[in-house]
Amino acid sequence: MKKCWYHYLWIWSLLYFSLGFFNILFAWLGLISFALPLIMAIGFGNKLFCNRYCDRGQTLRALGQLGFSRRRDMPAWMKSQAFRYGFMVFFFVMFGNVLYSAWLVYSGAGSLQAVVTLLWTWQLPWQWTYSGMVNPWTAQFAFGLYSLMLTSEVIALLTMLVYRPRSWCVYCPMGTLTQIVCKAKATKK
Amino acid sequence: MEKKKRQAVVQTADCVACGTCVDVCPRGALTIYRGSFAQVDAVVCVGCGRCVRECPASVIRLEVQA
Numbered sequence: 001m002k003k004c005w006y007h008y009l010w011i012w013s014l015l016y017f018s019l020g021f022f023n024i025l026f027a028w029l030g031l032i033s034f035a036l037p038l039i040m041a042i043g044f045g046n047k048l049f050c051n052r053y054c055d056r057g058q059t060l061r062a063l064g065q066l067g068f069s070r071r072r073d074m075p076a077w078m079k080s081q082a083f084r085y086g087f088m089v090f091f092f093v094m095f096g097n098v099l100y101s102a103w104l105v106y107s108g109a110g111s112l113q114a115v116v117t118l119l120w121t122w123q124l125p126w127q128w129t130y131s132g133m134v135n136p137w138t139a140q141f142a143f144g145l146y147s148l149m150l151t152s153e154v155i156a157l158l159t160m161l162v163y164r165p166r167s168w169c170v171y172c173p174m175g176t177l178t179q180i181v182c183k184a185k186a187t188k189k
Numbered sequence: 190m191e192k193k194k195r196q197a198v199v200q201t202a203d204c205v206a207c208g209t210c211v212d213v214c215p216r217g218a219l220t221i222y223r224g225s226f227a228q229v230d231a232v233v234c235v236g237c238g239r240c241v242r243e244c245p246a247s248v249i250r251l252e253v254q255a
Binding site: 041045046047048050051052057061071073074079084163164165166167168169170172175176178179181182183185186 | 203205206207208209211212221222223224225242243244245246247
């Protein structure tokens with residue numbers, strides 16, 4: 001395999017999670033990973049983000065090359081369209097929940113929860129990352145997005161260990177969504 | 190006797206178009222068609238099987254071509 005610059009994009013993942021450990025507002029940068037694949041799919045009809053520029057994909061590939069994967073077949077249900085679409089809907093509902101929590105804080109109906117929630121269950125204290133310099137809703141959104149990013153990273157690393165390095169790519173909500181967009185564009189022309 | 194050639198074949202219906210195969214192919218025989226599925230250039234593929242081992246969705250097989 002010829003080494004290209006984008007093979008080092010795992011550094012972005014490392015940087016993202018590290019920065020969020022010191023200042024939660026950096027979590028907003030996660031929106032890049034939402035916007036870029038959509039821009040490439042809607043604007044150009046390709047999945048180049050998945051194929052090359054996804055920092056998570058590169059992280060999983062790099063760790064897989066280092067041997068952190070059993071390299072077993074994924075179970076059939078996990079590769080099925082029903083699971084892929086179901087997980088995509090679940091993920092975006094959870095993203096909607098993040099937006100809703102930020103809205104509640106913005107409107108004054110809720111107060112800021114300075115915690116990172118792992119796997120939608122465990123609340124980890126994370127209050128040192130917020131100093132109160134900005135409007136609380138921006139921090140609430142950051143805590144929510146960071147939780148979503150960290151949760152999906154943990155799931156991705158687990159399936160990397162158990163199955164193949166880039167197993168996450170099979171059921172990645174952004175990947176599923178952009179493939180739907182690309183397929184729709186490909187059949188239209 | 191004519192030599193039989195091994196070749197990667199993609200089950201396109203189940204392909205997630207992640208590009209893992211494109212990345213590992215030493216011959217550049219694989220491309221992602223319009224962000225929809227992977228396709229193999231039959232002329233360039235030498236059937237080394239790296240894509241088969243790496244594909245997370247396990248949708249690539251090696252087939253012997255007559």
